[in-house]
Amino acid sequence: DIQMTQSPSSLSASVGDRVTITCRASQSITTYLNWYQLKPGKAPKLLIYGASSLQTGVPSRFSGGGSGTDFTLTISSLQPDDFATYYCQESYRIPFTFGPGTKVDIK
């Protein structure tokens, strides 16, 4: 299986801050990398697919980058609605492993 890691595991930030989350794959997955946002009791939300493509309806303050083994999710100006847990997922090979998540909370 492809192993996915994320850093940091959690972070505290203020509204308006720029936040960057890193995701690393144990082998090259080219750009088969997706980012999801999870909030308790709500359906997970796709933010970024193909490493850098913004899902329709997702605010432009979210952006993704990277290829191969190293990827980033950036929130350019953190908003109150963005406090959540973020997961990367490889879609290169079954079993489509997720990263362990990064929890973003209020500073």
Added chain:
Amino acid sequence: QVQLQESGPGVVMPSGTLSLTCAVSSDSVSSNPWWSWVRQSPGKGLEWIGEVSHSGASNYNPSLKSRVTMSVDKSKNQFSLILTSVTAADTAVYFCARGPTSLNCLDPWGQGTLVTVSS
């Protein structure tokens, strides 16, 4: 707007069988090649369980493969998950999702349903 809704028992006995259904609205299970199940154990991350095709094909996570069966019911526009021989380690919120889509992602997802394995 496509919506997915999971349903099934909230409690399953140890060594029993977990059975969940995902109802799809505003889309047809025949319109997308794959439909997936994902779970999140308490305090832990996400685990992809597997995917099922409207044609009957399926792929499962090797870690669960011996206990998992997925199927699609086109007449009811829904798909299902069966997990046998459950233990406390199978206690989790179970999500259904459309995909992987042509964009190789899961979208949209259901809200999830908590299944507790307990006697």
